[in-house]
Amino acid sequence: MGVLGLGENALFLLSFINMTLTEKIIDVSNVISWSYLYEVLFFQIHLCTESENGLVTLVTNHPLLLAVISALGDTSLGNVKFAIDTLVALCGDQMGLNAVFSNQCTTAMQNVMAKSDSARFNVYELIVKVSLLGDMALGMVSNSGLLDSLTAEVTTGDILTQLNALELLTPLALSRGGMNLLLEAGVISKLQYLLSLAETDPMAALLMPGLIKFFGNMAFSRPHKMVEEFSFVILMVLRVASGKLDLGDTTLQTVAIETVAHICSTPEGKLALGKFKVEMDEVLDVLGSMMRTAPTDQRVRVMEALTQLFYLQVDNRTEELLQMLELWWAGVGGVNLEKITAVAQQPFPDIHCAALSLLNALASMPWGQRLIFSEPGLIEYILNRSTETEKQGKECKWNIVGTLLHSQTSAFTYPEGFVVKLTKYFNEGPFYVETVVEVALEGEQ
Ligand SMILES: *[C@@H]1O[C@H](CO)[C@@H](O)[C@H](O)[C@H]1NC(C)=O
């Protein structure tokens, strides 16, 4: 069946569904269920987006396009998903974008939005996905006025609606164009205002997890801007992370810690947060005490956060960053390589690998290498393959070996003979098993 055939097929199915019962020669509901017919219809329509011909069919077939849009208000989640996927795929093409955001289609979307809360949010989900396709798409969505409705929901509506709207907007904060739009629309300042209310208003406090994540994404993509223009927000996130600001929700601290780690996963983010020395020291101190006292699952998360904080790509090893991170490490209350090594030797795979990943982060920096080589038994442990029985553990160790091997500088030279051992281990790969013959020979020596 040709692609055009598919489009015609879909159109036929559609017109069939739209016929009144008396017009139908047979009553299809006796034969197959309506939902099945819809499923077939959508599958065929979605196939159209996969080729140029199919796309043209869909774009020029207004009844078909409008049917897809009206499916955004469907009660079947599967149909909604098909509709969203199809429309997003269409908008990847300039012609499709123009068609989907034509006046007629925009009006159809508004009609869907009027149906129910969930229908309205289906349309929002669509427009956010389209906005993320690029500047052209973002401009189109912005001109349609639909994005304004979404941003308005964040500050009006009930708390659940606000949270849902905030969650939808969060990915937009990751794109430069999306964020500029939110800035221009005054959304960011409204959100900042909500954040400032959270300390005193319990209702606003419910928005905190969403707000922290939103601003976390913003700080991740534009760390300098955040420090310069929204330092109040950064301060608040750091204070929640360190526990200095307690809003009565224990999960909030975890969200804030993960947000700090996320921001610090880029060198620019590290430098930005480094400007808040006092607050950052408080966060590091708390991370250290959590490492000592928290339950296992929380310790795994703390180590993952520390890994993001300390991981630095070889290209980014500037004096400034290296010095700052060395000070940070000293500030992680009560945690040293002896502790990390002990944790790494625990038999639980998740905590074991989290510790190895943290060692890997440290292994790329001269001061970290110095610590690793001066910790009694640590480098022997790293080079000992028999401590690992699981695939993941083997890979984690091999990563450390690779990092040590490829990031040596004159700032710290490895003790005699280690480069040879590291090279051998690295070249043999993560899963190499010493043969029995070798073991026997070693025993004889
Ligand atoms: C980190 O390295 C990347 C790639 O070399 C570079 O583009 C970026 O500017 C560096 N950032 C910092 C803060 O050094």
Ligand SMILES: *[C@@H]1O[C@H](CO)[C@@H](O)[C@H](O)[C@H]1NC(C)=O
């Ligand atoms: C390597 O680790 C295994 C298992 O933990 C241990 O029995 C063995 O003594 C270690 N070998 C060396 C050379 O440290």
